[in-house]
Amino acid sequence: MSSSRIAYSQRGDAGVAPEFLVSPAMLDVVSPSGDRGGMVLGSGMKGEPLTISVLRSAPTRVVMVGGLYLARQVALRAMATGASVVIATGRPAAWQMLVRAAGQLPDGRPVPLVQIRRLSPVELPRPTEDSPLLVVHDEGHLPHDLFPPRSPWQTTLYVLPYLHPNATATANAADLVLLQRMPVGQAQLAARVWRLPPPMMQQLTTLKDDGVVALGHNLWRPLRLITTKKEQEILGPVRRGD
Template identity: 35%
Template sequence: MSTPMMPRQTGMPGAGLGRQQPQGGLGQDGGPATQPRHVATATDTGMIPVFGRNDEADQESPHPRRPGFGLRGPRHLRHRVALDELAAVGVPLGDDGVVIGTDAQKQPAVLGLSRRTAYDVLLIGGLWTAQVLALRAAGTGARVAVETGRAHVWTSLVRAAGAEQQCITMHDVGQVPSLGPSSSSPVIIIRDCGMKPPRGRVTSAPWQSVVTLLPYLSPAAPRLLQTSSLVGIQRVSPDEAAHLSRTMRLPREETETLSTLGDGVTLWCTRKDRYYSLTTPTDAEAGLLGTARRLD
């Protein structure tokens, strides 16, 4: 424990600390005067030394004092974990993004939509999945802009998400303004522009991803398939599955499966990787959007 600091002396040197008696004189009780243990002088620093401490022993101590330990109060053991016990206290962390459902192993299927590079996603599927994606993306803190020509099917969702907070905004086709995306405020644009969506006024950019919804394959599909970084495919006809198989290099088994997928099941694929996800609505989503469905 450090030596307490005394306030600096004022007035006459030695005031309040006792006065030195002449050597051999008498004290106030008539007895022999004793030399005070500390007498203030003009050069006094204001520190009162503590007698009886073994300073050399403190310096030679193999365990130097550490701030925060050894203070007055109850003694507690330090929190220590052996190296082989770290796994028991570890917290599992998954990917950062939008949880779109569960995969074949019942693990969360995550779409990383907020990226430092431009990112385009094509969803060949139903409106229900696109709306669930919009709600969950807004739940991660992203700003969602919906570009649509059928505002009536999005109005209730925008209101439920919080129209005053504008976490989900709705715009006419070709009327999406510049939204100023950044790492602290990413933007996701969902384009629901029918079978032949025009080229967007606002395109993908760093921290701004674009998700284009196509109900079925259309003349615009080849261009979108070529430029998209990720493609989501829901139930399609056998002819559409054959076309997608050639473009996305799908094996025969998965090509035959595309025409039999259940509601809420999506095959997410790139040219190299692919996995299935099952989107199950929460109670709030089911109350707002209903159950999963492929057809609008």
């Protein structure tokens, strides 16, 4: 089965993520894998895998409007590529399963692949092509810009439980937006923010629990989440909420 890459860019060349080496146990969690660093996010209308380049050779912003399940899945798949993941959150217990999924070193300490931090400015690991960085900013519907991506190979994922009128600047600055099902009022706001025609606005209100729309510059791509059995053992069943 062929795979399609979701290409997106608002600042020129999107760049392509490299391949990374991680433990077989971690790789075994996520299957099928994307091509050359691409992250399989879901499947298209014909069942073909769709990949996105979340980790790129350019500072990248991704905004997700929806539940924690999708945010955790993106973080888990970034871990499987060998990326470092820093999660800034006010609800650390909600992310502990990713620390457990990363495994332990021979001396019993957690593998330092995932760090859970408070919602305050901190020094971040320096991202490189061989060691990219995903920062998950889980602050709620009005995030402060504490960890803007400033260098190549850093991606900041803003996790918004819903779209707020005062968060439109954050949403508009994104290179990629991932949208889950919305109530009518939220879909109407999304239509105003991104100038969506009525059929697209309506589609946002009818997505299933495993439905996502990838939105970007000249991009509107509905897809269905692909979740493996081992991912479900870590994250639980696919769901729209938290």
